[in-house]
Amino acid sequence: MRLTWITRSDLLLLRAELQNQLQQIGPCDILVGIPSYNNAKTIGHVVRAVSAGLAKYFPEAKSVLVNSDGGSLDGTPQALADAGVDLQSIFIPHRVNPLNKISTPYHGIPGKGSAFKLIFEIAQMLQVKACAVVDADLRSITPEWIELLLRPILKEKYDYVTPYYHRHKYDGTITNHIVYPLTRALYGKRLRQPIGGEFGFAGDLANYFLTKDVWGTDVARFGIDIWMTTTAIARDAKVCQAYLGAKIHDPKDPGADLSAMLAQVVGSVFSLMEENERLWKTIVASEPVSIFGFQYEVGLEPVPVGIDRMLKAFELGLKEFLPLWEGVLPQEVLAELKSMCPVTPAVKFADDLWVRVIYGLAIAAHRKAMTWEHLLRSFTPLYLGRVASFVLETQELSHGAVETKIEELCKVFEHQKPYLIQQWDHSSTQGGVS
Amino acid sequence: MKDLWQTAFITPLKEFLKQVSAFLPHLLAMLVILTLGILVAWVLKILVFRLLKTMKFDQLCGRTGFSQALAKGGMNEAPSHLVSRMAYWAITLIFLILGLGALNLKPVDEFVALAISYLPHLIVAFVILIVGFLLGNFFGRATLIAAVNAQITQARFLARGVRLAVILFALAMAFEQMGIATAVIVAAFSIAFGGVVFALAIAFGLGAKDAAKDFIEGRIKKEQAPKEEDFSHL
Numbered sequence: 001m002r003l004t005w006i007t008r009s010d011l012l013l014l015r016a017e018l019q020n021q022l023q024q025i026g027p028c029d030i031l032v033g034i035p036s037y038n039n040a041k042t043i044g045h046v047v048r049a050v051s052a053g054l055a056k057y058f059p060e061a062k063s064v065l066v067n068s069d070g071g072s073l074d075g076t077p078q079a080l081a082d083a084g085v086d087l088q089s090i091f092i093p094h095r096v097n098p099l100n101k102i103s104t105p106y107h108g109i110p111g112k113g114s115a116f117k118l119i120f121e122i123a124q125m126l127q128v129k130a131c132a133v134v135d136a137d138l139r140s141i142t143p144e145w146i147e148l149l150l151r152p153i154l155k156e157k158y159d160y161v162t163p164y165y166h167r168h169k170y171d172g173t174i175t176n177h178i179v180y181p182l183t184r185a186l187y188g189k190r191l192r193q194p195i196g197g198e199f200g201f202a203g204d205l206a207n208y209f210l211t212k213d214v215w216g217t218d219v220a221r222f223g224i225d226i227w228m229t230t231t232a233i234a235r236d237a238k239v240c241q242a243y244l245g246a247k248i249h250d251p252k253d254p255g256a257d258l259s260a261m262l263a264q265v266v267g268s269v270f271s272l273m274e275e276n277e278r279l280w281k282t283i284v285a286s287e288p289v290s291i292f293g294f295q296y297e298v299g300l301e302p303v304p305v306g307i308d309r310m311l312k313a314f315e316l317g318l319k320e321f322l323p324l325w326e327g328v329l330p331q332e333v334l335a336e337l338k339s340m341c342p343v344t345p346a347v348k349f350a351d352d353l354w355v356r357v358i359y360g361l362a363i364a365a366h367r368k369a370m371t372w373e374h375l376l377r378s379f380t381p382l383y384l385g386r387v388a389s390f391v392l393e394t395q396e397l398s399h400g401a402v403e404t405k406i407e408e409l410c411k412v413f414e415h416q417k418p419y420l421i422q423q424w425d426h427s428s429t430q431g432g433v434s
Numbered sequence: 435m436k437d438l439w440q441t442a443f444i445t446p447l448k449e450f451l452k453q454v455s456a457f458l459p460h461l462l463a464m465l466v467i468l469t470l471g472i473l474v475a476w477v478l479k480i481l482v483f484r485l486l487k488t489m490k491f492d493q494l495c496g497r498t499g500f501s502q503a504l505a506k507g508g509m510n511e512a513p514s515h516l517v518s519r520m521a522y523w524a525i526t527l528i529f530l531i532l533g534l535g536a537l538n539l540k541p542v543d544e545f546v547a548l549a550i551s552y553l554p555h556l557i558v559a560f561v562i563l564i565v566g567f568l569l570g571n572f573f574g575r576a577t578l579i580a581a582v583n584a585q586i587t588q589a590r591f592l593a594r595g596v597r598l599a600v601i602l603f604a605l606a607m608a609f610e611q612m613g614i615a616t617a618v619i620v621a622a623f624s625i626a627f628g629g630v631v632f633a634l635a636i637a638f639g640l641g642a643k644d645a646a647k648d649f650i651e652g653r654i655k656k657e658q659a660p661k662e663e664d665f666s667h668l
């Protein structure tokens with residue numbers, strides 16, 4: 001939990017200072033935003049990569065780098081200010097326009113979404129043509145990322161760019177098992193990393209994001225990534241992907257609460273389903289999305305996975321939550337979940353059951369079968385069970401084979417979409433599970 | 435003989451008939467009030483039911499766990515039905531009290547005055563109980579979810595404890611509101627609550643000191659050990 005104690009007069013002073021700074025800078029072509037919180041170790045590298053990328057690929061453009069900080073206590077703003085890059089050592093001539101740097105704390109609900117809101121506001125004030133946002137904990141970012149995220153906007157007239165990385169087969173499990181297959185089935189776009197963390201977008205789209213009143217919701221926290229991607233698709237923005245190689249970042253805060261993170265992301269997806277109901281119901285299949293960048297194989301470090309712990313969490317959840325899910329999930333789903341107890345390492349959480357669980361949750365959230373917070377948080381053990389089952393099943397498989405398995409899962413999500421629509425409509429009229 | 439007949443039978447009978455004829459309009463008034471009350475209660479029952487349906491009250495009860503708690507108690511009726519039926523009986527009761535007042539009998543009048551002055555306390559106590567029950571369910575479920583996600587094996591025990599504590603607290607407040615053995619209720623609640631906390635402290639400190647030691651050591655070791663699950667979920 002991060003808290004920045006700031007008085008109203010401090011805030012006004014800060015705002016005035018920022019306004020002055022922005023007026024001095026004037027209109028810009030490019031803005032690169034870096035949301036941060038205690039990233040002193042890595043932000044220097046990220047800033048150097050961004051600076052080099054802007055100098056190398058957009059030397060003529062007037063650019064600004066904005067760090068929106070959540071009240072870091074480890075000297076992140078100082079690390080950002082100190083970060084410099086010797087352009088000559090990487091064969092880049094001096095920039096025509098020097099890079100402007102702004103580091104300012106954001107206010108509002110602590111979270112990435114609030115940091116992004118400030119970046120959008122600055123983008124609007126500076127009337128930028130293209131924006132990119134990159135995480136401050138990245139270790140694998142290179143100058144090329146900046147080109148790949150911004151060139152589709154500036155030269156190819158795209159509106160929104162999502163990243164496309166090579167990640168370890170067990171990295172990004174919420175993305176692989178929920179967000180990617182679900183958004184693909186709902187909105188028909190095969191965006192492999194819809195919540196990747198690095199995005200490029202047109203200045204107009206940033207202005208459009210600001211018109212939405214979502215900054216007091218989970219969007220202000222971990223829900224921002226999926227919200228931006230879905231909002232862009234729903235606005236019929238021209239979307240593409242940028243191949244960025246490997247994604248290696250600092251380990252996340254071990255104290256971060258998985259169930260809160262899961263609830264925020266999945267809750268945002270479900271809220272967006274309510275908002276875009278008319279759109280997703282009409283989409284029947286998915287289509288590939290263009291990928292820019294030269295694709296190559298990357299070596300990925302193995303990641304340890306605590307299967308025993310996940311299985312224990314799954315079993316405890318099944319034992320304690322089954323009565324809670326009565327009347328929330330369909331009876332046949334509950335029966336299948338019940339049959340998995342006692343949980344052993346031979347447990348198999350099949351794709352078909354998993355999809356029915358996710359769709360069942362979406363419908364339960366739609367008909368408000370339980371307080372959203374309780375509903376989404378009670379889902380954590382099921383998620384851990386699915387991840388453990390998937391890891392056990394794919395331990396011996398290569399990265400490519402695991403991608404094929406995820407592709408199969410996506411097809412099940414798409415295949416069962418008519419069931420989702422039917423149950424959704426039924427719950428809208430009857431208010432129950434059929 | 436004629437005088438005796440007149441004194442022993444005719445006069446008391448006349449007196450009785452006079453009293454009955456004086457009482458009959460009051461009885462009739464009571465019956466009219468009661469009939470009107472039943473009619474008003476019936477109309478109100480339908481209105482309350484429709485209003486609750488419009489407000490999606492059943493779904494709200496489902497979300498807060500109230501419906502599930504009712505089902506556990508053997509009441510499978512929809513909460514909107516239940517509340518509208520309660521409204522019906524409350525209105526009928528009020529009209530019954532008013533009707534009794536119309537009888538114009540001194541003991542009944544005293545009872546009616548007492549009942550009317552007590553009614554607000556009863557209503558407040560009832561509201562406290564309902565809110566306490568809803569809050570108990572809500573916090574009980576929140577505790578269960580948080581404890582299971584933290585992988586505490588005694589999650590259900592904890593959740594029940596929280597639910598019970600909230601409901602007990604509401605019950606004590608409701609009794610206090612109704613003025614039933616106020617001092618005894620407050621003392622009993624304080625003793626019971628304090629007793630539970632004291633018992634837990636002793637159980638943890640003495641009876642389960644090894645378990646406590648293992649738990650704390652386990653936590654320290656867990657914090658020191660490299661994290662097993664190192665991948666990013668997002």
